[in-house]
Structures are given as C-alpha cells and as structure tokens.
Amino acid sequence: MSVFHSALSSADLLGLFAHFLVLSLLAVGGAITTAPDMHRFVVGEHHWITDAQFSASIAIAQAAPGPNVLFVAVIGWNVAGPLGALATMSGTLLPSTMLTLFATRWGSRRSETRGMRAFTAGLAPLTIGLLVATGWLLARPYVDGSRAIGALALMAISIAVMMRTRASPMWLVGLGAVVGALGWI
Amino acid sequence: MSEGEPGAVPRPRPASLADLYFTFNRLALQGFGGVLAVAQHELVERKGWLTRAEFVEMLALSQVLPGPNVVNLALMFGDRFFGLRGALAAVGGMLVVPLVIVMALTAAYAQFSHVPMVAGALRGMGAVAAGLILATAAKLAGSLRTSRLGAPLAGAFALATFATIALLRWPLVGVIAGLGSVAVALAWWRTP
Numbered sequence: 001m002s003v004f005h006s007a008l009s010s011a012d013l014l015g016l017f018a019h020f021l022v023l024s025l026l027a028v029g030g031a032i033t034t035a036p037d038m039h040r041f042v043v044g045e046h047h048w049i050t051d052a053q054f055s056a057s058i059a060i061a062q063a064a065p066g067p068n069v070l071f072v073a074v075i076g077w078n079v080a081g082p083l084g085a086l087a088t089m090s091g092t093l094l095p096s097t098m099l100t101l102f103a104t105r106w107g108s109r110r111s112e113t114r115g116m117r118a119f120t121a122g123l124a125p126l127t128i129g130l131l132v133a134t135g136w137l138l139a140r141p142y143v144d145g146s147r148a149i150g151a152l153a154l155m156a157i158s159i160a161v162m163m164r165t166r167a168s169p170m171w172l173v174g175l176g177a178v179v180g181a182l183g184w185i
Numbered sequence: 186m187s188e189g190e191p192g193a194v195p196r197p198r199p200a201s202l203a204d205l206y207f208t209f210n211r212l213a214l215q216g217f218g219g220v221l222a223v224a225q226h227e228l229v230e231r232k233g234w235l236t237r238a239e240f241v242e243m244l245a246l247s248q249v250l251p252g253p254n255v256v257n258l259a260l261m262f263g264d265r266f267f268g269l270r271g272a273l274a275a276v277g278g279m280l281v282v283p284l285v286i287v288m289a290l291t292a293a294y295a296q297f298s299h300v301p302m303v304a305g306a307l308r309g310m311g312a313v314a315a316g317l318i319l320a321t322a323a324k325l326a327g328s329l330r331t332s333r334l335g336a337p338l339a340g341a342f343a344l345a346t347f348a349t350i351a352l353l354r355w356p357l358v359g360v361i362a363g364l365g366s367v368a369v370a371l372a373w374w375r376t377p
Contacts, residue, residue, distance in 0.1 A: 024252060026361050031253040032318065036350045037357040044354070056294070059311035064290050065214045066283025069253035073284060077291050085288065096252025097260060101272060103250055104261050118376045120249050121333035122369030126361065127248070128326050129346025135319035136351045142312045151312045158316025163323060168222075172313045180309020181302045 008048070008080040013087050016042075016079065020072070020091030025099065028123050031069040031092060033130035036137050038075060048079045055141050063173055069093075142185065150184040197233045199266050202274040208232065209259055209278030220255045220279070228262070235262075255279065333372050342368050 008016065019041050023034040035058070042048045049057075057078050061071035069092065076088030110116050142151035158172045179185060199205045212227040213220055221244075228235050235243070247257035256276055263275030297303040332339035345364055349355045 022358065026357050027251045027253070028249065028361070030248075034357060036354075040354055040356065055311045056298075056307050057291075059307050059314050060290050060294055061287055062314040062317070063307075063310050064283065064287040065216055066287060067213060067216065067220045067253055067255045067279060069256060070280075070283060070287045074287060074291050077288060082288075089284075093252070093256065096250065096257070097276070100247070100250050100252060100257045100260050101264060101269070104246065104264060114373065114376050116249075117333070118369055118373035121376070122372035123249065123365055124332060125329055125334065125339040125342035125368060126346045126365055128322055128329065129343035130350060130357075131318060131322035131325070132343070132347045133351035135315050135322060136347070138311065138315035138318060142308065142315070151308075154309065154312045155316035155319070158313045159320040159323065162317060162320035169313075169317050172317065173310050176309035176311075176313030177306040178309070180312075181306040183301070183305050185305065185308050185312060 008084065012046075013080060013083060016076070016084065017087040017091045020076075020088045021095055024092050024095040027092075027096060028127060030127075031072060032134055033127060035071075035134045036130070038072075039137055042075065042079055049075070051141050053078050055138055058138060063177070145185075147185050150179065154179055154185060199232075199234060199271075202267055202270060205263055205267065205271055206274045206278035209263075209275045210282055213279045213283050224255060224258065333375050334368065335375075338371065 020038075023037060026037075027034045039051075039054055043051055043054050054075065057074040058071045061068060061074050064070065072092045073085045073089040076084035076086070078084070080087070139151075139155060142148065142155075145151065154176055158176075161167055161172060162169065199208065208227065212223045216223045225240055229237055229240050243258055243261050244254070247254045247261060250257050256279065259275040259279045260272045263271035263273065265271070267274065294303070294307070298307075326343070329339040329343065330336045334342070342364060346360060349360050349364070350357065
C-alpha cells in the first residue's frame with residue numbers, strides 16, 4: 001500500500017476538508033473545543049474511525065511536544081493517511097489564520113469598545129461549557145470500559161494535581177503512560 | 186505603554202525572522218500537553234519581548250478569535266514585529282517540527298498498536314489528557330464569577346453549552362449561533 005493511498009474517495013476527502021474549514025471559524029476558545037463536533041462527524045456520522053481511535057489520536061498529540069492543535073492532524077491521518085492529515089490541518093488553520101491576521105489590526109484598537117467587551121463576555125461561558133464537553137467525551141471510552149476504576153482514579157489525580165500544584169502536565173502524561181502500560185486501565 | 190517615559194531603555198525585540206522562527210520552535214518543543222505556559226515564560230521572562238500586561242492582552246484577543254490560541258498568539262506576535270512574514274515565521278516555527286514528530290509517532294503507533302503495553306500506555310495517557318482538559322475548564326470556570334452576565338447566568342450558559350454538545354450531541358454551529366448570540370446580546374445589554 002502506497003503512503004499516499006487514501007481510504008477515502010476524493011469527494012469524502014473534500015467533505016472532510018470542508019467540515020474542518022467550518023469548524024475552524026467556530027473554534028472560539030481553541031481548536032480542542034471543536035473536538036466533540038469532529039467526533040460527531042468522523043465517528044458518529046461517517047464511521048471513518050472508532051471511538052477508541054479518536055481518543056488515541058488526542059492522546060498521541062498530547063504525548064508529543066507542540067501545540068495541542070496537532071491532534072487535528074493525527075485524526076486526519078487516522079481517517080485517511082497523509083492526505084487526510086493535510087485536509088484536516090489546512091482546513092483547521094486556513095480560515096482562522098486569515099481571520100486573525102485581519103482582525104488583529106482591526107480589533108486591537110477597539111478592545112475597550114462596548115461591542116468587543118460584550119462579545120468576549122458573552123462567549124466566555126460557552127468556551128468553558130465546550131471544554132467540559134470535550135473532557136467528558138474524551139473520558140467516556142475509559143469510564144465505560146472494564147477497568148473504569150483505574151481510569152477514574154487517574155483522571156481524579158490529574159485534576160487534583162493540576163488544580164493544586166504548578167507541576168508540569170508532562171509528569172502526569174508520563175504517569176498515565178506507566179500506569180497504562182502496567183495494564184491498570 | 187512606557188515608550189515615552191524618560192530614561193526608558195530600548196526594549197528587546199526579535200533580531201530577525203530566523204530569531205523569531207527558532208524562538209517559537211524552541212518553545213513549542215518544550216510544550217508537552219500544551220504550549221501556553223512555556224510561551225509566557227520564553228516571551229516575557231526569558232526574552233523580555235513582551236511585558237506581562239502585553240502578553241495577557243494578546244492572549245485575550247487570541248482567545249476571542251476562533252482558532253488555536255497559541256497559533257493565533259504566534260501570528261499576532263510575528264505580525265507585530267515583521268508583518269506577514271513575521272507571522273508566518275512564528276507560526277512555522279511553532280508547527281513544522283512538532284508536526285513531523287507527531288506524524289512519526291502516529292505512523293509508529295499504527296505498527297505497535299497491537300502490543301498490549303503500547304495500547305495500554307496510550308489509554309493511560311488518554312485518561313490523563315481528559316483529566317487535564319477538565320482541570321483547565323475547572324480553573325477557567327472561576328473567571329465566570331466576575332462575568333458581565335452575572336455568575337448564575339454565565340454558569341447557566343456554560344451548563345447549557347455542555348448539555349447540548351456532550352449529552353444531546355447537537356452540531357456546534359447551531360449551538361454557537363443560537364446560545365452564543367443570546368449570550369452576547371445579554372452581555373451587550375448589561376455592558377455600560
């Protein structure tokens with residue numbers, strides 16, 4: 001099988017690209033807040049990858065150095081190889097990048113206006129709701145599994161350490177890898 | 186802000202596009218589980234290219250705009266010093282090498298996913314990743330107490346967003362357009 005063989009037809013690849021194009025402009029609060037909708041599209045609607053593959057994609061990106069947005073490329077790769085990664089990554093980055101470049105010069109002069117402040121204040125609670133939804137959907141496959149207690153304990157430890165200490169998340173990711181490799185999850 | 190003050194020393198700034206590229210490359214490669222904390226440390230404390238207040242201002246804008254926060258931050262930062270070329274250098278520095286690494290990991294994982302220890306390790310990391318995101322949400326939820334909407338209303342919007350997305354699985358477009366416009370309108374009404 002060639003590296004550039006894709007499991008999807010060109011039409012499906014284009015659909016994947018188009019879906020991520022739209023999500024890009026909705027990703028207020030970061031790309032991860034659109035993860036639930038990516039899940040709905042690639043797992044629920046099209047069955048291109050499984051629930052576990054989706055969670056693994058995010059875990060791989062989290063385990064590697066770099067911005068979290070790279071999980072988008074991993075999902076694309078798992079759906080349709082390198083072309084899939086190209087479709088999801090360029091779809092995610094192009095619209096938001098162009099908008100940011102235009103809006104920065106426009107918005108920085110208006111950051112204290114009523115409209116701008118209302119926009120920020122109005123969308124802030126949605127951003128937080130979306131983050132909780134993302135955490136919830138990522139946690140689901142582990143909580144439903146046969147070793148739910150280990151996974152729940154690991155999540156609780158992660159949350160407690162992040163809330164109460166300034167330790168780097170890197171150590172927790174490492175702890176998760178060790179605990180998981182030992183088969184406790 | 187303090188540019189006009191007497192005796193102000195010239196502020197450090199990126200020397201060249203290459204300087205910008207390698208600085209963002211360096212901070213991205215240190216960021217396991219997210220780059221934001223490292224970016225603050227490198228740009229403000231180590232390089233002195235931004236004051237703490239400037240960093241917060243830039244971060245707020247990058248969060249309001251759609252797209253990955255740290256990528257937006259890199260775009261704004263690069264644009265400020267070198268225009269479009271600077272924006273591309275900063276984003277390139279942040280994404281290119283980490284992208285190659287994560288793709289290599291993905292390809293390697295496909296070969297080893299049937300090994301129970303590898304699959305288990307990834308499951309463990311996935312559970313931690315879920316915990317990290319929930320912890321971030323919990324930390325940021327504190328900021329809703331001072332929301333212009335008032336804490337109860339802001340909490341209700343957060344809860345409604347969670348319920349429609351995670352439980353009802355509604356498409357994000359509709360939720361942002363519907364709930365978002367109501368929330369922004371209410372915030373507008375309550376903004377002096």
